[in-house]
Amino acid sequence: MSRVKNFLEGLDDHELAYFAKFKLPTYMKVTQSEIKEYLVERNLNESKIDRLILENPKSKLGDDRERCPRCYSDKIRKDKVEWTNTGGGIGIEDEVATWDGFGGRATYKNEVICNVCGFWLEDPNQERPLPTSKKALYVIWDFVLGVLRH
Numbered sequence: 669m670s671r672v673k674n675f676l677e678g679l680d681d682h683e684l685a686y687f688a689k690f691k692l693p694t695y696m697k698v699t700q701s702e703i704k705e706y707l708v709e710r711n712l713n714e715s716k717i718d719r720l721i722l723e724n725p726k727s728k729l730g731d732d733r734e735r736c737p738r739c740y741s742d743k744i745r746k747d748k749v750e751w752t753n754t755g756g757g758i759g760i761e762d763e764v765a766t767w768d769g770f771g772g773r774a775t776y777k778n779e780v781i782c783n784v785c786g787f788w789l790e791d792p793n794q795e796r797p798l799p800t801s802k803k804a805l806y807v808i809w810d811f812v813l814g815v816l817r818h
């Protein structure tokens with residue numbers, strides 16, 4: 669059994685629906701068809717997927733586990749990443765990180781991504797793929813802040 673199928677077996681129907689809608693298109697064609705085969709096995713077609721997403725499994729929100737705000741799954745991946753984006757934000761936390769950087773100490777932050785639907789809960793380095801126009805805006809913003817600081 670392949671790794672992706674292994675992962676899918678651990679998902680409930682709601683999670684699988686969100687996965688199919690949001691994350692499926694990010695896989696390579698070969699893997700996509702493998703996933704689609706599995707969806708058929710689980711009896712999920714397009715209209716059922718839409719219905720499951722519309723239902724919104726809010727009943728899951730009763731506990732206090734950390735959940736994805738989009739699909740409510742608790743299958744969230746956290747990676748500690750070295751925080752490189754010290755020049756792009758405003759706030760006390762950002763200032764501290766900048767000073768730590770000067771002292772040669774790296775700052776670590778959590779990069780948090782939903783494993784089911786691919787939603788970015790926390791994106792400290794702004795690695796999430798952005799639409800081009802938005803990306804350009806970030807570059808300009810970084811540039812403006814850079815000017816202000818010097």
Ligand SMILES: [Zn+2]
Pocket residue numbers: 686736737738739740741782783784785786787
């Ligand atoms: Zn999610």
